[in-house]
Amino acid sequence: MASKFFLVAQREYLTRVRKKAFIVLTLAVPLLIAAFGFFMVKIVQSDDDNTDVVEVRDESGLGLAARLVSTPQLQFVPSNVPLAQGKKAFQKAEHAGLLYLPAGLNPDEPTGVQFFGKGNISLRKQVSVESALNKAFSELKMQKSGLTEEQLNRLKAKVDLQAVSLDETGKEEDSNALVTSGLSYGLALLIYLFIFIYGVQIMRGIGEEKSSRIMEVMLSSVKPFDLMMGKIIGIAAVGLTQFLLWGILSTGATSVISSLATDTNNPKTEMAATASRSTDAAEQNAGERFDKQIDKVGEQAPGGAISKAFASLGKLPIGIILFGFIVYFLGGYLLYGALFGAIGAAVDDQTDTQQFMFPVTAPLVLSYIVSITVILRNPDGPLAFWMSIIPFTSPIAMVVRLPFGVPLWQLGLSIALLIAGFIGTVWLAARIYRVGILMYGKKVTYREMSKWMFYKG
């Protein structure tokens, strides 16, 4: 019997993997991701790598031009020509703008400072020029108040906020909230998409089998349970293959494309590439958000962001997260896959599936939405607790909570309930399946289905 189950699973796997649609999709998605990554790199480059050169016409006589600090994104160069000429000159030189500091500028009440830019001046550009100016003015004023260069340097503080989370026992832990929530979000999305995409495939597959009228032939040599489980497991293997290939191929394609796109070994682009490399097909959204978050981190403390992100990743309970992810990934898929299978078996016409789909997909969609909104923000709240215990919502809710740390008793209870849950749905689905697959031309109702549970072998 076990070998028959294996044969069924093998057929499901091979026929699906050999399909043109599978091959096309498997190749196309990594290319899309690579293209997306390329696009991201380009944006990051055009935004940050292209240094904006701003000419400074300083007529104030305060030596402000020398005090303006250039950054990799913003470079100040002194201009020696009068304003009228300079206005034309900076455009010819393809510089981003011209900063004009008029004569007789009062450091205590600086008015009349003008910034000329090409076309519309972005707020971002304006803010960075302003902050450079502010710094220059305050330095100037501090020096005027009699501070020496050394004192001035000592006054400058480079604040680098280190967030430390305290666990219940009062032990200190470094926490990087962005990395943690990014990971939570990514894992949840992965499970959600996997259950949805391949659960529906189970339903369709059984529906097709039913409408091809091959069931009676199959059932005369295979037990319905083996037939159903073979299908569910075979499709799971297809899904895992596809996700794995997507992961590998998009890593390859992205790194090739980003190495083509990057000429300078800029840490920023490197980071963008890393971020999009970790992006999976399914994770496009998550990845994008993740990128932005990392970018923000990067702005606050450029350079150190990556190593820090990795450091905080390393401090997460990786073992438990990985274990939990696998358990909830498989458990959730089995739990929902069996229910999708039952729908496919019960319904005659594919269009009738809608009414039965809703109660199955509702908890799935709900748990996803609640997880990425409420639970991500408050991973230890009562909603998070209950949703991560109930088997229908726990595959997503618990995985979201995992990176934030979950008490072991809760994890154990949740996994025990999940296992009980999928044994229950598989049992239920098998009862519906064995009657449903031989039932033709009947419009099925919930009442009808509940009767099937009690049919004898």
Place this chain on the structure above:
Amino acid sequence: MILEAIDVRKAYAAHVALDGVSLAIPEQSIFGLLGPNGAGKTSLIRIITQITGADSGEIRFRGQRLAPEHATEVGYLPEERGLYKKMKVGEQLIYLARLRGLSRADAMLRIKDWLERFDIKAWAEKNVEDLSKGMQQKVQFIATVLHEPKLIILDEPFSGFDPINANMLKDEILRLKQEGATIIFSTHRMESVEELCDHIALINRSRKVLDGPVKLIRNQFRSNTYELEGRSNNKFIVMHPDFEVLEHLELENGHFRDRIKLHDGVNSNDLLRYAIGQAEIHAFREVIPSINDIFIRRVRETMPESLLETANALL
């Protein structure tokens, strides 16, 4: 006996499908399971093929209680034909054969053999959906017998076959019987299998109404009636106390056709001798009731009184 059913009972929510059916199917025979649509034939077959179980009663396969390991000894061609549409013919046959316990290598050898026999070798690499209906039927038949089952169950086997393929199928069935297999035919078109069957069982309204060897049943239902065809210049009329004319047809040019029942103790030679003296005889044969006739008669006999009245009123 290759298969015995003992007092098998099966009920669904709304109705009783089988009500205490017992059967015995001898080895190497062709057994006709006959009855109108909805009589319970398919329910019985599904129990024999272990797709469903009986509520009570027992099925024995060669004396043993029917168990999952017997599945490889049974080949089943259901009335609802179907194959995986997007699978290649060869692959599909290998798959189905392996599910019935054949090794891949064995399956491939036998498939080659069968495809040649049915002259569809060129189709092995085609998807099933690209085949004509008749071709699919052939493939399905091959799938049924590929694992050389001892018991082959064919539900309405000839539906969907054109006459040429139907004949081909009949020949194959006879050959399989010769090689030692037992075949169960299930059909509501009784005339289509009459000539093939050694044994039959008639099922009506979830009960067996009659079973036994075809010859015996027919003898049992013989009515000592003969059909006489010939020509006579004068009008031919049977007037004899030993014979009873059931039907007399006068055709052109003095041709006639009579159906005559012999009274007890009279044999066919007496009638022939009598007729030869009066007319030119062209044909003389016993009127043997068809299985269909027997079935109708039997159903009438076994019907409850009240139903019989309504049936008579309708007829």
